[in-house]
Amino acid sequence: MRAILYIAHGTRSKKGANEARKFVEQVMNRVDIPIQEISFLELTEPLMDEGFKRCVERGATIISVIPLFLLAAGHIKQDIPQTLSSLHARFPLIQILVEDPFGVQEKILDAAAELVRGTAGDLQQKDRLLIVGRGSGDPQIQADFSMIAGGMRKRLGIQHVSVCYLAAAEPRLKSGMDTVLKNAGGRVIVLPYLLFSGLLSSEIEREVIKRIKEGKQLLNIGPLSRHHIFEEIVIERATENWLPSDSHKVLSS
Missing domain, CATH: 3.40.50.1400 (Rossmann fold)
Structure with missing residues (x-):
C-alpha cells in the first residue's frame, strides 16, 4: 500500500x-x-x-x-x-x-511575479526588487538565484533586481538592503524567497519596518505559499x- x-x-x-x-x-x-x-x-x-x-x-x-x-x-x-x-x-x-x-520553474516565477503585482500594484521603472533567500554555501544556490532574478526582471519589466541572503552567503540582508536603498529612486519591493513564515521571515519584516521608520519606501511581499x-x-x-x-x-x- x-x-x-x-x-x-x-x-x-x-x-x-x-x-x-x-x-x-x-x-x-x-x-x-x-x-x-x-x-x-x-x-x-x-x-x-x-x-x-x-x-x-x-x-x-x-x-x-x-x-x-x-x-x-x-x-x-x-x-x-x-x-x-x-x-x-x-x-x-x-x-x-x-x-x-520545487526547483526553479517557470510557473513558480510566474506565481512570484503575481504576488509582487498583487501587493505592489503597477510597477515603475524606478522601483527595485530585492529577493531575499535563505542562503547556502552550495554554489548551485547562487546559480539558482541568478536565474530567479533574471526571470523576475523579465516578468516584472523592471531592470533593478537584486538578491541577498539571510545566512551562509553574501550579501547578507542588511548589506543587500543598504545597497539597494542607496540608489533607489522609487519603492524597494522585498520578496522573501521562503515558502512559509517563520523566524527568518520575521527577521526580514523587522528590517523592513526599521527602514520604513527611517523614511524609506519598502513593501514586503510575504511568503510564497500564499500563491x-x-x-x-x-x-x-x-x-x-x-x-x-x-x-x-x-x-x-
Whole structure:
C-alpha cells in the first residue's frame, strides 16, 4: 500500500509551523490516498522518523517522500537522504520514492511575479526588487538565484533586481538592503524567497519596518505559499504515476 510523507523544514515559530500544517492539510484533503503524514526536518514535531513510522504502522509498503523545499541545498542533498537511509536500514522491506524539491520553474516565477503585482500594484521603472533567500554555501544556490532574478526582471519589466541572503552567503540582508536603498529612486519591493513564515521571515519584516521608520519606501511581499501554485504542484506530484521511474530517487531492498 502506498503512503505519502510530506517533509517541511520546521521552525520555532508557531505561526510558521501552523502555516505548514495547514498547507499540507489542504493538500491531503484533495489527494485520494488513505495514508498521508506530515513531518518536519527539524525544530517541529513530528520529525521525519516519527512521520515515517506512522506510515509504516498504518500499513504502508511504498512511501513517496515529498519535500516541501524550494531549492536543492544541504537539506535536500544531505540531511533528508541521510535520514531516509537510516530509516531504510530499519525498515528494509519498505520501498521509498523521493521527489525533488520545487526547483526553479517557470510557473513558480510566474506565481512570484503575481504576488509582487498583487501587493505592489503597477510597477515603475524606478522601483527595485530585492529577493531575499535563505542562503547556502552550495554554489548551485547562487546559480539558482541568478536565474530567479533574471526571470523576475523579465516578468516584472523592471531592470533593478537584486538578491541577498539571510545566512551562509553574501550579501547578507542588511548589506543587500543598504545597497539597494542607496540608489533607489522609487519603492524597494522585498520578496522573501521562503515558502512559509517563520523566524527568518520575521527577521526580514523587522528590517523592513526599521527602514520604513527611517523614511524609506519598502513593501514586503510575504511568503510564497500564499500563491495557490505551490499547492497545485504538490498535489500533482502526490497523484502522478507513483511506480518507480527515472524521475524518482528510489531506496528499496
